[in-house]
Amino acid sequence: MTDIRIALSDKAIAQLPTPEDGWYLARDTELKGFFVVVGRRKRTFTVQGDLRQRGKRASSIRVSIGDARELTTRAARAIAKEYLAQISKGQHPKAKNGNSEQRETDRNSAVGAPTLVQAWQRYLEAHLIRKGRSEKTISGYRDHVERLFSEWLDTPLLYLANDPARVAEKHDQLSKENGPYMANGSMRTLRAIYNHARQTNRSLPRDNPADAVDWNQEERRNTGMGTGDLKGWFLELVNLENPIRREFHLLALLCGSRPTALQQARPEHINFRRRTLHIPKPKGGSKRAFDIPLSRQMILCLIRVLRFGRQMQPSQAQKWLFPAESASGHLAETKEDREVLSKWGNDLRQTFRTIATAAGVSEFDAKLLMNHSIPGVNAGYVTRHKLVEDHLRSQQQAISTVVFSALGDSLKEHKALINWLGPGASRRTFTQVRLEPNSLGERQERIQQAA
Structure with missing residues (x-):
């Protein structure tokens, strides 16, 4: 489905149609940069804004606020205003130790380390499309990156590599919210993108951040007939x-x-x-x-x-x-x-x-x-x-x-x-x-x- 614009409210969000495949955005007409990511199983309040440095746009980031089933729209909009204010000042709303993530982002940008969205775009064009992968396969990868990892899109891969605990925590979160198979699949996507990016960026550590994940057990379904x-x-x-x-x-x-x-x-x-x-x-x-x-x-x-x-x-x-x-x-x-x-x-x-x-x-x-x-x-x-x-x-x-x-x-x-x-x-x-x-x-x- 294509993205839409509506006046976000609890009732309006509850009535949003569930996509048959993938996800779409329902953007708020009242507050710019505030929207809901509507997936098949979950609806997430999110903000997006431009991080600025010395008055110039440094990067655009998305930050998740919370599950629409657990937060009211009024509360989410209040948090969104706070997050957008921090972003406009060049501060990442979920930075650890003050503004360490932003400093890390700036440092990595200076040495040309790719962000997740940059690495994904290259993996899409140079690997998936060039090797003739099907639209369904590409759609699955895109869903993992652009929906499940939406808050990491502008995060340098080096940052994730140096903070594998964050990746492991994300896997734990996805396992609870999206199921064990989806969590494992998304981390396999992240692992593949990182390995592909490292082929042309030797500054990235050899250790893949997805290696920190405690993988969920998967079993082949035996549903055939005799x-x-x-x-x-x-x-x-x-x-x-x-x-x-x-x-x-x-x-x-x-x-x-x-x-x-x-x-x-x-x-x-x-x-x-x-x-x-x-x-x-x-x-x-x-x-x-x-x-x-x-x-x-x-x-x-x-x-x-x-x-x-x-x-x-x-x-x-x-x-x-x-x-x-x-x-x-x-x-x-x-x-x-x-x-x-x-x-x-x-x-x-x-x-x-x-x-x-x-x-x-x-x-x-x-x-x-x-x-x-x-x-x-x-x-x-x-x-x-x-x-x-x-x-x-x-x-x-x-x-x-x-x-x-x-x-x-x-x-x-x-x-x-x-x-x-x-x-x-x-x-x-x-x-x-x-x-x-x-x-x-x-x-x-x-x-x-x-x-």
């Missing part, structure tokens, strides 16, 4: 009202792909002749682009969603495989109410890996199908696209066969499943849409004729 769970999941899925979302979750299960990669798939990425779906920019960027081999069930899924897209979202369907009424034009949010659909997203990726084992697919082949990195020196000699044509497609088919075999007699007894996936419906769809067309226009024309 073959015995699939029948119940299909009965949940068939009841989804939106058929495009239904086909999205089914394809996610059958291919084990990350949801973000499928969300941005386009009709022209489908090659029906080679029976592949191209993923041009998965996690890791364009250098990790790969083709997903398609089983028979996956082909039918894609044919159905192309037809549903044309009927429900004709404009967006020209560009996106999974069109939707969203700012991007494609499915942007694929979460479901757990009471409606118990498994989605990464749950289905874990399920794919579990079912692959049940289907007798080797760990090496399963990793190739999921586009995982293959460890070991010999992995560099594997030509993946050569395997797609025959071997990996047969492995993909084995997984899809196990998935649909788990339905048992449901495809003969459950009316909704029969209408969606039954032999009659599949045969009609399959025979009316040929798989040979070479161009997108020819393919869409034949789909239109079949519809």
